[in-house]
Amino acid sequence: MFYGTDLTNRLMLGTAQYPSPEILRAAISASGAEVITVSLRREGTGGAGFRDILRKSGCRILPNTAGCHSAREAVTTAHMAREVFGTTWIKLEVIGHADTLQPDPFALVEAARILCADGFEVFPYTTEDLILGEKLIEAGCRVLMPWGAPIGSGQGLRNIEGLRTMRAHFRDVPLVIDAGIGAPSQAAQAMEMGFDAILLNTAVAKALDPVAMAEAFARAIAAGKQAHDAGLMPRRDMAQASTPVFGMAELLA
């Protein structure tokens, strides 16, 4: 499914912005996530403790290239991440603008091409643009990660019709909604639409109770997936009685 790895739990959880390392550890555990995202930064304090949390989580690590604004920076960061984390997975972010955090589609494709050719398994943070998606596939990506809304905004699926079209267009490509999810209902909605996973961070980390919110997201995502697999009823414009009319008593005198 995701480069040959199937995931029972379709929540991919970010590890940033938690109130404490202990809450981070408990949130990962409560979410049941099998994939967590991490970054590479200049060493601050608590590095060893964080590495310990990663190791004990038993999760597959998805390092990111967050903060990179050029293909070259992203490629260098990806190589550094591959060595440190011992994985060929990379969440490729090439940011086009510091305020909007919108991906730079041109640099994204360029970096994806270089990394895929070098044996990386690339998870590109992209938009719902179909042509960009096709270029990423041509570059060698086998997963696409369209945004729901700008990173950290919690707006949910800002372009539902565009995402629906993307889902239909890339029928056989695993699609992960990455960024912008603020509430479990939004995550469930994306899963009901047939997306394969949800990657989120802020909505859990900044909740009043991150551990409880992690579990709420896991349950919503599982429910959304189950609903999609079960097949949603078609939407109708008009009412249609669910109770049969046949056999109804005549009670009007």
Next chain:
Amino acid sequence: MRIDLNGTSYETPARTLADLIAETGAEAAAVATALDGVFVPRDARAATLLSDGAKVEILAPMQGG
């Protein structure tokens, strides 16, 4: 010589990237390195010579989304 280490000017007697890592006390196996924007693999650090004004990044696993 004077280099740029993680964005800060830094005076060091280290001749190689491996020496520099040892000097800073960073855990060699837990960090990744780049010299002048180019990744330097772990097994190439000992043979990677530093020069005056070199830009070195020593990065470690951190929280990320």
